[in-house]
Amino acid sequence: MHAYLVLISFLSFLLIPFFLIKYITNPIEWKQRLGFIKIPHHNKKTIWFHAASVGEINALALLIEKFIEEYGTQYYVVISTMTTTGHERAKSLADKYRENIFQILVPVDIPFAVKRAIRKISPDILVIAETEIWPLFIHYAHKDGAKILIVNGRISHKTVKSYKRFGCIFKNTLKLIDEIGAQTEEDKHRFTELTENTVEVTGNLKFALHLPDYEVEAIKKEWHLTSQFIITFGSSRPGEELLVAELYHFLNEKGVDFQIILAPRHLQRLDEIEKLLTQNHVQFQKLSEIFSPAPLLLIDKMGELTKAYAVSEVTLVGGSFYDFTGHNPLEPAYFSKPILMGPYYSSCKESVGALSSAGAIRIVEKENLPEAVIDLYQNLHKRAEMGNRAKEVMEQNMGALDKTLRMIEDFL
Numbered sequence: 001m002h003a004y005l006v007l008i009s010f011l012s013f014l015l016i017p018f019f020l021i022k023y024i025t026n027p028i029e030w031k032q033r034l035g036f037i038k039i040p041h042h043n044k045k046t047i048w049f050h051a052a053s054v055g056e057i058n059a060l061a062l063l064i065e066k067f068i069e070e071y072g073t074q075y076y077v078v079i080s081t082m083t084t085t086g087h088e089r090a091k092s093l094a095d096k097y098r099e100n101i102f103q104i105l106v107p108v109d110i111p112f113a114v115k116r117a118i119r120k121i122s123p124d125i126l127v128i129a130e131t132e133i134w135p136l137f138i139h140y141a142h143k144d145g146a147k148i149l150i151v152n153g154r155i156s157h158k159t160v161k162s163y164k165r166f167g168c169i170f171k172n173t174l175k176l177i178d179e180i181g182a183q184t185e186e187d188k189h190r191f192t193e194l195t196e197n198t199v200e201v202t203g204n205l206k207f208a209l210h211l212p213d214y215e216v217e218a219i220k221k222e223w224h225l226t227s228q229f230i231i232t233f234g235s236s237r238p239g240e241e242l243l244v245a246e247l248y249h250f251l252n253e254k255g256v257d258f259q260i261i262l263a264p265r266h267l268q269r270l271d272e273i274e275k276l277l278t279q280n281h282v283q284f285q286k287l288s289e290i291f292s293p294a295p296l297l298l299i300d301k302m303g304e305l306t307k308a309y310a311v312s313e314v315t316l317v318g319g320s321f322y323d324f325t326g327h328n329p330l331e332p333a334y335f336s337k338p339i340l341m342g343p344y345y346s347s348c349k350e351s352v353g354a355l356s357s358a359g360a361i362r363i364v365e366k367e368n369l370p371e372a373v374i375d376l377y378q379n380l381h382k383r384a385e386m387g388n389r390a391k392e393v394m395e396q397n398m399g400a401l402d403k404t405l406r407m408i409e410d411f412l
Helices: 002-014 016-025 027-033 054-071 084-096 111-121 135-143 157-165 167-175 185-192 216-222 240-253 267-279 305-310 330-334 346-357 366-378 380-396 399-409
Strands: 045-051 075-081 101-105 125-129 147-153 179-182 198-201 230-236 259-264 284-286 296-298 314-317 339-341 361-363
Touching: 002 016, 002 111, 002 135, 002 167, 016 027, 027 101, 045 054, 054 075, 054 084, 054 125, 054 147, 054 399, 075 084, 084 101, 111 135, 125 135, 135 147, 135 167, 147 399, 157 167, 157 185, 179 185, 179 399, 185 198, 216 305, 230 240, 230 305, 230 330, 240 259, 240 267, 240 366, 259 267, 259 305, 267 284, 267 296, 305 330, 314 366, 330 346, 330 380, 339 366, 346 361, 346 380, 361 380, 366 380
Parallel strands: 045 075, 045 125, 075 101, 125 147, 147 179, 179 198, 230 259, 230 314, 259 296, 284 296, 314 339, 339 361
Antiparallel strands: none
16 A cells, blocks of 8 residues: 555646646636535534445435434534536535535545545544445545445446456455445455455445435426427437437337437537437437427436436336446336336346346347337336336335444444
């Protein structure tokens, strides 16, 4: 770890001009990224929850709320995220619990930024979601005396191989973690290849989603959604927008009254996607410019996907029709929606398996997607049954929340 500290310190010095430019162009964000954090004064102990982005914060949300209900008089909660969209989701939690939560952007994993932030926050407990393993963050939190836990932990075979390759860094880092709560037995086994510390299976917190109770009709009015058959294709990846264009023309030829909501996974691809839709003669409007009902609504703002799922009759989960390892289908399941997904879902096998066993999701090849959609269009009973089963799966897997909370309680 000492050699790593020296190397990162040297690289940090070389990157000072980059950090200065970032700070000048976006001082509010980069003040926190560089560890200049000012949190409200309080007289409680501090628990710091860290997550990467919106999905991970959504998974932690109910855990954090339960923790505050039981220990809010004793502990002040700090939530950090890697992304600005995750930061916005954390802010919605902080707004709900103004006296108990403060949200920040996690400092860059360089010595002076991390040390400054940890000295300021001085956490008694650091709770890290999934695989946000930043060596200096964990090193300095441990040095400051914090108990460190990983919750909702998951790790792939590929990541294990990478960590072993850099064993002097990551194995030493994992030694500093007091306990790991893994999602599955498979994850537990992989973690134990890297550490001798306690690893327990606590389940997948993503089943314990706590999403907003949206006013569906208000969203439909705002987005000019007038069809009785709304389809959302969420988190689309390259190649999948062409599938959407083909579905669009297929439904038109069948005379279906439909509207498609297309939510790309990465908004930096919007220009490419708009060009593709135009070349394929798809009539669309962007959400930021919507003024009338459109056959296809292109989401061009972050944080809107769960709204789209909430207003849909059928949901298609992207990253799965081509091998991008899939995106988690639990958000549409939360809203009791029938789900179609492609055969590539290695990053979310547990949730897909649970939904598939209950008959709440259909796995279809991309060539069969139009027929699968028209089948659900023609069968209202099947849609309702799949949606109800999806919600039941979510409710049956709520045990992960209690197991994770009990794990944290052992370190209070």
